[in-house]
Structure formats: structure tokens, C-alpha cells
Amino acid sequence: MTDPLGQSQVIPYLAGLTRFGYRFTILSFDKPEKYALHKNEVENQIADFPITWKSITYHKNPPVLSGIYDLMLMKKFIRKAQKNEPFDMVHARTGIPALAALWMKKKFGTPFLNDIRGFWADERIDGGMWHMGNPVYKVLYHYFKSKEKECIEQADFNNCLTGSAQKEILSWKNIKGQPRPVSVISCSADVALFDxxxxxxxxxxxxxxxxxxxxxxxxxxxxxxxxxxxxxxxxxxxxxxxxxxxxxxxxxxxxxxxxxxxxxxxxxxxxxxxxxxxxxxxxxxxxxxxxxxxxxxxxxxxxxxxxxxxxxxxxxxxxxxxxxxxxxxxxxxxxxxxxxxxxxxxxxxxxxxxxxxxxxxxxxxxxxxxxxxxxxxxxxSLQSAIEAYHKVYRAILPGT
Missing domain, CATH: 3.40.50.2000 (Glycogen Phosphorylase B;)
Incomplete structure (x- = not known):
């Protein structure tokens, strides 16, 4: 949440959705230096809304093992929170968060909104972070592609950022139950500020x-x-x-x-x-x-x-x-x-x-x-995005 996109592309959406009666718990991984600098900004941004924020320290090294450890920390927090007040829905982006959301869906039956903010595994190949010549990264790539497929199949609803991605996802023949529900909600801009x-x-x-x-x-x-x-x-x-x-x-x-x-x-x-x-x-x-x-x-x-x-x-x-x-x-x-x-x-x-x-x-x-x-x-516009997410939430949680 302490990265710029967290403050521009997550909190404004959730703050807007609270007016429909939703309450949120944000679980984020933050780099220590960013957390120290921007913790107060995030807390001030959510102070007037029914939003709780839990930040966990992000671990980058060692590669692979750090991701497994972060996933374990997520599950630990979720287990504890579920005992106090079970979640009505989990809204997660692709990558490690989606793995935790898929686990919640299977273990607790929690309705799952799979927010595909990018083709996560392919981004790592195209961006040069993972090299297919390395057998470890090759295994990781195929693992996350299989989980990408499973998330789309298991999610109560999917969302992506572009019509191009929606068309691509719906063309995948290996996805069970096609056509799966996939909405398109682009990244929004603060059109009041940028005026x-x-x-x-x-x-x-x-x-x-x-x-x-x-x-x-x-x-x-x-x-x-x-x-x-x-x-x-x-x-x-x-x-x-x-x-x-x-x-x-x-x-x-x-x-x-x-x-x-x-x-x-x-x-x-x-x-x-x-x-x-x-x-x-x-x-x-x-x-x-x-x-x-x-x-x-x-x-x-x-x-x-x-x-x-x-x-x-x-x-x-x-x-x-x-x-x-x-x-x-x-x-x-x-x-x-x-x-x-x-x-x-x-x-x-x-x-x-x-x-x-x-x-x-x-x-x-x-x-x-x-x-x-x-x-x-x-x-x-942010307002259009909030209305679109509310429509998706209603499809997952009838009566809200």
C-alpha cells in the first residue's frame, strides 16, 4: 500500500465502495523503507472509512523461498482473522495474493474475485526477471501458469484491465467452464485532480x-x-x-x-x-x-x-x-x-x-x-470504476 499504485489504484476504489456498505481489510506486503516513509499517508487516506490495514514486511530474498514465506505469513493472518470474523469475500490480484485467495476459496469456501491486473508469470518472462533457460524459473513459470488457470476456473468472478486481455482469456480452450465471467475495468485516473x-x-x-x-x-x-x-x-x-x-x-x-x-x-x-x-x-x-x-x-x-x-x-x-x-x-x-x-x-x-x-x-x-x-x-474515471466494481461485487454477493 505504500507504493504509489497502492494509494492511487487500491485505496480510492475501496473508499468509494464503502458507501455501498462494504467494509474492508487490506492485507499488503510493503518494503520496509517505503513503509517507514508512507505509513502515515496510508493511514490518513483510510482514516475516514471502514477500512482496516494490515501490513506485512515484504521479503525479496532469497528468491522463491521468500515468496513461499510471504504466502505462509498471509495464510497465518487469514486463519486468525477468520476465527474473529469470517470474510464474506476475498478480492485479490494475480501472483502470490491470488494463491492465498485460492486457498481461502478451497479451505473456507470464501467467494473469490480474481483481479487479473496482468499476466503475472508472462510478465516475469517478458520483463527478463525469469529466464526459461534456468530450470528453477521454468518450473516456477509452469506452476504459476497452472495456478492462473485454476484461479480463473475457481473464481466466482474474474476481472481484467483491458478488452484485449478479456478476449485472450476467453480464447483459452484449456479453461473449464468457458466462457468464464470476466469483466473489464481499466486503471482509473483522478479526473478531479487531473483537470x-x-x-x-x-x-x-x-x-x-x-x-x-x-x-x-x-x-x-x-x-x-x-x-x-x-x-x-x-x-x-x-x-x-x-x-x-x-x-x-x-x-x-x-x-x-x-x-x-x-x-x-x-x-x-x-x-x-x-x-x-x-x-x-x-x-x-x-x-x-x-x-x-x-x-x-x-x-x-x-x-x-x-x-x-x-x-x-x-x-x-x-x-x-x-x-x-x-x-x-x-x-x-x-x-x-x-x-x-x-x-x-x-x-x-x-x-x-x-x-x-x-x-x-x-x-x-x-x-x-x-x-x-x-x-x-x-x-x-474513478467513479466509473467504483460503479463497475460494485456491479461485480453484487454478482458475487447477491443482496449487497
């Missing part, structure tokens, strides 16, 4: 001055951490092409860390050092910083597991009415962008496509900020 109407011009001007950016500059933003699934090298290659076409382009990285790596990647791509602006920002400052940009850029590694991904940043950027420059092969991003005229989608990450988009960016912005925000409200 261009709420931007304070004075604060905006202060950031322009602080970052040494001129109003006449053509600003491309990047929001979030770099590395991992985000293709920094390819983004910098695009930025170089764009700078060659539009010399007054400024690249604004709103990123929590790894700033030297951003500068090194830009330097390696041949981008002018003066055109790279990097800033860490508090959450409430992010919308103002985004508002400086004409477009926002993100390239994500297109691979099998990413069809199940819904980038939170996409909803936040669209809520600001800002068109994106992104790539195909990630969740429903391509369809959302094209259907809602919300930016440019590259089919391949190569020089020819970079130049084609750069040429288009030389022309006046053809996209409507109002239409882009309206699409974000329809697709990514």
Missing part, C-alpha cells in the same frame, strides 16, 4: 521560470519512472528526430528518480542538454507540469503480457486533454487513442515512423482537448 480547469496560472508560470522554459517552446512531456517496461532508448531516439525537425522542442521529464540516467540517455541519443528538463514532483504538482506540454510521450515494450496492461499515466494525461505519442501492442491503448482522436500511435519503433510523426507535429495540433478529456471521463 486543466483547475490549473493555477501563477503556479504554471513559476514552473516555466524554474525550468527555464519559454512559452514559445514546443514542449513534450514524459510522466513517471523510466526503465523497466518503458523504452527509454527508443523514446530518446524519437526525441532526437523530433528535435532535428523542430529545433525549439523541449523534453520535460516528470520523473521521481534516476535523473542522471535520463540525462545520459539523452546525451547518447545526441539531444541537446539544454533541451532536457527533469523534475521530481509531488502528486498535486503533476497536473500543472503536464499542462506545460503540447503532447505527452510514452513508449512501452510491446510483448504478450502487455496486452493485459492499462497504463495509469494514459488516463491522467487524457484527463488533462493532452494528446499522446505512443506505440501499439499495449493493452487497449491503440484503440482508445485512435477511436477518440487522442494522439498518434506508432506501429513500429523505427526511424521511418519517428520521422512520419515528427512531420505531423510540425503542423498545428489537430486534436481537441475537450474531446480528449471527455473520453478520459468516460473510460478512466
Amino acid at each position: 486543466p480547469a483547475n490549473i493555477d496560472p501563477a503556479i504554471r508560470n513559476n514552473f516555466l521560470h524554474q525550468l527555464h522554459i519559454n512559452e514559445s517552446d514546443f514542449i513534450i512531456s514524459y510522466l513517471g519512472s523510466i526503465g523497466g517496461w518503458y523504452l527509454t532508448k527508443e523514446m530518446m531516439a524519437f526525441c532526437k528526430v523530433l528535435q532535428d525537425e523542430i529545433p525549439n522542442t523541449v523534453f520535460l521529464f516528470i520523473s521521481p528518480g534516476r535523473h542522471p540516467e535520463i540525462r545520459e540517455a539523452a546525451k547518447a541519443a545526441g539531444i541537446l542538454e539544454s533541451s532536457i528538463k527533469i523534475i521530481s514532483a509531488r502528486r498535486k504538482e503533476v497536473p500543472v507540469l503536464l499542462s506545460l506540454s503540447s503532447y505527452s510521450l510514452f513508449f512501452i515494450k510491446p510483448c504478450y503480457s502487455k496486452m493485459a496492461s492499462s497504463p495509469t499515466k494514459h488516463g491522467e494525461i487524457m484527463a488533462m486533454g493532452i494528446p499522446v505519442i505512443t506505440n501499439a501492442g499495449v493493452g487497449d491503448v491503440k484503440e482508445i487513442v485512435l477511436q477518440n482522436e487522442a494522439g498518434y500511435v506508432l506501429e513500429s519503433l523505427n526511424g521511418d515512423e519517428y520521422r512520419q510523426v515528427a512531420e505531423k507535429l510540425k503542423d498545428p495540433n489537430p486534436f481537441s482537448a475537450e474531446k480528449i478529456r471527455a473520453a478520459a471521463l468516460r473510460i478512466y
Whole structure:
């Protein structure tokens, strides 16, 4: 819960669901350093709601054994809690939490909502965390794929983040009882926070001055951490092409860390050092910083597991009415962008496509900020997600 996604993609949903009469116990694994820094923030966030939070220290090492140990700790807490007040339902994400939820379903008969926030085992292969040449990881991969199948079969309801993932799951012939119930609820954005109407011009001007950016500059933003699934090298290659076409382009990285790596990647791509602006920002400052940009850029590694991904940043950027420059092969991003005229989608990450988009960016912005925000409200609003989860909860727990 002390990671940013816990505070933006878990607690707001649960807080909203409490108005329908639900009470929650959150069981999370937190890194000690993150827990120390953000414990009070989480407690303050849930203080006004019937939400209890139990944090257990996350163990990373030794590999495999640490995961088994964490699962044992989860089961120990659940056994104790069940004696005091049995749970009416368990809502768990994929991976180790889903194993605990499946155990609850079998041992206690607890109704189970299997929230497939990604193809967990495949993410570890595609992300280079597990290598199939290693016999241990090969066994782990097949074990978790078998448990993924079992969870889908045993769950009272399944949810995923994208229509692409839903279609894929329903195509799996080895799943008993197909078609299994699978809903789609995308990652939501705080559309009240990310609202261009709420931007304070004075604060905006202060950031322009602080970052040494001129109003006449053509600003491309990047929001979030770099590395991992985000293709920094390819983004910098695009930025170089764009700078060659539009010399007054400024690249604004709103990123929590790894700033030297951003500068090194830009330097390696041949981008002018003066055109790279990097800033860490508090959450409430992010919308103002985004508002400086004409477009926002993100390239994500297109691979099998990413069809199940819904980038939170996409909803936040669209809520600001800002068109994106992104790539195909990630969740429903391509369809959302094209259907809602919300930016440019590259089919391949190569020089020819970079130049084609750069040429288009030389022309006046053809996209409507109002239409882009309206699409974000329809697709990514927190309220829509809460209503959708309530519908799923009612399907599992009739009468609620």
C-alpha cells in the first residue's frame, strides 16, 4: 500500500465502495523503507472509512523461498482473522495474493474475485526477471501458469484491465467452464485532480521560470519512472528526430528518480542538454507540469503480457486533454487513442515512423482537448470504476 499504485489504484476504489456498505481489510506486503516513509499517508487516506490495514514486511530474498514465506505469513493472518470474523469475500490480484485467495476459496469456501491486473508469470518472462533457460524459473513459470488457470476456473468472478486481455482469456480452450465471467475495468485516473480547469496560472508560470522554459517552446512531456517496461532508448531516439525537425522542442521529464540516467540517455541519443528538463514532483504538482506540454510521450515494450496492461499515466494525461505519442501492442491503448482522436500511435519503433510523426507535429495540433478529456471521463474515471466494481461485487454477493 505504500507504493504509489497502492494509494492511487487500491485505496480510492475501496473508499468509494464503502458507501455501498462494504467494509474492508487490506492485507499488503510493503518494503520496509517505503513503509517507514508512507505509513502515515496510508493511514490518513483510510482514516475516514471502514477500512482496516494490515501490513506485512515484504521479503525479496532469497528468491522463491521468500515468496513461499510471504504466502505462509498471509495464510497465518487469514486463519486468525477468520476465527474473529469470517470474510464474506476475498478480492485479490494475480501472483502470490491470488494463491492465498485460492486457498481461502478451497479451505473456507470464501467467494473469490480474481483481479487479473496482468499476466503475472508472462510478465516475469517478458520483463527478463525469469529466464526459461534456468530450470528453477521454468518450473516456477509452469506452476504459476497452472495456478492462473485454476484461479480463473475457481473464481466466482474474474476481472481484467483491458478488452484485449478479456478476449485472450476467453480464447483459452484449456479453461473449464468457458466462457468464464470476466469483466473489464481499466486503471482509473483522478479526473478531479487531473483537470486543466483547475490549473493555477501563477503556479504554471513559476514552473516555466524554474525550468527555464519559454512559452514559445514546443514542449513534450514524459510522466513517471523510466526503465523497466518503458523504452527509454527508443523514446530518446524519437526525441532526437523530433528535435532535428523542430529545433525549439523541449523534453520535460516528470520523473521521481534516476535523473542522471535520463540525462545520459539523452546525451547518447545526441539531444541537446539544454533541451532536457527533469523534475521530481509531488502528486498535486503533476497536473500543472503536464499542462506545460503540447503532447505527452510514452513508449512501452510491446510483448504478450502487455496486452493485459492499462497504463495509469494514459488516463491522467487524457484527463488533462493532452494528446499522446505512443506505440501499439499495449493493452487497449491503440484503440482508445485512435477511436477518440487522442494522439498518434506508432506501429513500429523505427526511424521511418519517428520521422512520419515528427512531420505531423510540425503542423498545428489537430486534436481537441475537450474531446480528449471527455473520453478520459468516460473510460478512466474513478467513479466509473467504483460503479463497475460494485456491479461485480453484487454478482458475487447477491443482496449487497
